[in-house]
Amino acid sequence: MRIAITGGGTGGHLAVAKALMxxxxxxxxxxxxxxSERGQEREWFKEExxxxxxxxxxxxxxxxxxxxxxxxxxxxxxxxxxxxxxILRENEIETLLxxxxxxxxxxxxxxxxxxxxxxxxxxxxxxxxxxxxxxPFAKRVFNSFMEPYxxxxxxxxxxxxxxxxxxIKRVIFLGGxxxxxxxxxxxxxxxxxxQKMGIEILHQTGYKDYERVKLEYEKLNxxxxxxxxxxxxxxxxxxxxxxxxxxxxxTAWELAANALPAIFIPYPYAARNHQExxxxxxxxxxxxxxxxxxxxxxxxxxxxxxxxxxSKRLASIAKKGGAGFxxxxxxxxx
Numbered sequence: 001m002r003i004a005i006t007g008g009g010t011g012g013h014l015a016v017a018k019a020l021m022x023x024x025x026x027x028x029x030x031x032x033x034x035x036s037e038r039g040q041e042r043e044w045f046k047e048e049x050x051x052x053x054x055x056x057x058x059x060x061x062x063x064x065x066x067x068x069x070x071x072x073x074x075x076x077x078x079x080x081x082x083x084x085x086x087i088l089r090e091n092e093i094e095t096l097l098x099x100x101x102x103x104x105x106x107x108x109x110x111x112x113x114x115x116x117x118x119x120x121x122x123x124x125x126x127x128x129x130x131x132x133x134x135x136p137f138a139k140r141v142f143n144s145f146m147e148p149y150x151x152x153x154x155x156x157x158x159x160x161x162x163x164x165x166x167x168i169k170r171v172i173f174l175g176g177x178x179x180x181x182x183x184x185x186x187x188x189x190x191x192x193x194x195q196k197m198g199i200e201i202l203h204q205t206g207y208k209d210y211e212r213v214k215l216e217y218e219k220l221n222x223x224x225x226x227x228x229x230x231x232x233x234x235x236x237x238x239x240x241x242x243x244x245x246x247x248x249x250x251t252a253w254e255l256a257a258n259a260l261p262a263i264f265i266p267y268p269y270a271a272r273n274h275q276e277x278x279x280x281x282x283x284x285x286x287x288x289x290x291x292x293x294x295x296x297x298x299x300x301x302x303x304x305x306x307x308x309x310x311s312k313r314l315a316s317i318a319k320k321g322g323a324g325f326x327x328x329x330x331x332x333x334x
Contacts, residue, residue: 001094001095002032002091002094003029003031003032003035003094003096004032004033004088004093004097004108004210005021005096005097006033006034006084006097006103006104006106006107007098007100007103007203008041008103009040009061009101009102010039010040011040011251012249013099013100013123013250014040014041014044014045015155015250016099016100016123017035018045018048018050018155019153019154019155020097020153020157020323020327021048021051021101022050022276023323023324023326023327024327027327030050030051030052030317031050031052032051032055033055034055034056034084034092034107035056035057036056036102037056037059038058038059038060039102039103041100041103042189051090055317057080057084058076058081059077059102059103059105059106060076060077061102065220066301069287070114073118074145077106077109077234080106081106081109081179082110084106085110085114087110087247088110088114088116089114093111093116094116094117095116095232095330096108096116096118096119097119097120097330098118098120098121098130098131099121099190099315100122100123100131101123102130106163108120108130108144112199118134118138119138119141120141120142121141121153122141122142122143123143123152123249124276124278125145125249125277125278126272126273126277127245128271128274140329142326142329144249144253144255145189145278145281147254151321152322153321153323153325154257154318154320154322154323154324155234155255156253158234158237158254158257159257159258159320161235161237161258161333162259162315163238164308165241165242165260165307166306167306167307168242168303168304168307169201170202171186171240171242171243171244172201172202172203172242172243172244172245173203173243173244173245174204174244174246175205175245179205179206179207179228180206180246180267182265182293183244183245184205184206184213185294186244187201187203187224187297188213188216189294189296190300191224192219193296193300196197197304201222201225201302202224202225202226202236202240203225203226203227204227204233204236205225205226205227210227211228214226235261240260242261242303242307243260243263244265244299245263245264246266247265247266247275247279248267249274252264252282252288253318255313256282256287256316256317257318257320259278259311259312259314259318260311261288261307261310261311262282262288263299264283264288265290266290266292268273268292284309285313285317286310286313287313288314289302290311
């Protein structure tokens with residue numbers, strides 16, 4: 001079967017694409033990849049050999065634009081859909097899997113026009129605008145937050161480095177692949193107190209805020225392990241005993257697979273409030289804590305508690321083999 005994967009833009013979408021690419025590779029299938037020149041795709045996949053081809057189109061978002069800018073984006077998407085249709089036909093693609101994000105639009109619309117089987121992975125607890133449009137045309141939509149609760153396509157390495165946390169010796173601050181100033185400021189606010197408690201700090205800052213955060217730690221005379229981004233984040237998670245994180249679906253499920261308890265500070269401007277809804281899924285199961293802001297007293301209280309119960313509940317929620325589950329259904333055309 002000739003398969004193409006499309007979508008991306010942010011790390012959450014791309015992590016799903018990577019997990020599914022690896023799963024198809026195990027079955028002797030190298031999928032074609034269609035992404036955007038404007039997202040993180042090139043950075044993520046520049047060394048990747050698992051795709052038969054990697055094609056990057058100048059696709060752009062439509063939903064956050066108005067007036068003539070929106071009209072220009074719609075015209076651009078229409079032109080790129082025509083180009084994607086040619087790509088799908090030239091490569092004799094039989095099945096397209098969309099992992100979401102604005103870069104999935106041209107190839108997804110092209111698949112519908114060509115009558116190619118379309119599968120969609122909706123990573124969040126609420127449908128994104130593009131996936132809501134695609135849903136009526138999709139052969140199947142996979143989702144882990146809604147019934148029947150399909151297993152999330154998490155890479156095996158997050159399970160392999162999993163452990164039940166029994167005490168908090170290290171905390172990791174995660175702003176997602178693009179960083180989060182709110183979480184960065186929270187880490188700096190708590191740093192001195194955490195040091196006094198003997199808790200080490202791991203901190204993913206994002207590229208834009210790295211230099212500022214690094215300088216602030218130096219001013220505080222705190223030896224935190226800081227980094228802008230890590231393509232092997234599983235190694236960092238394995239060292240930590242609790243995470244302070246945004247609640248993007250990919251990150252949330254990777255934390256679950258690693259049995260790493262989390263204090264979620266959802267991004268307040270996320271589309272359709274999906275980050276808070278993602279976080280609630282875990283919090284309602286006693287597997288995470290939600291905070292809207294950096295409440296110093298509440299944070300330090302959590303750091304003194306045992307993380308064992310949350311860690312065990314996370315380990316019971318995340319299921320291994322999500323990518324394999326999706327790959328099998330696609331190959332069986334279910």
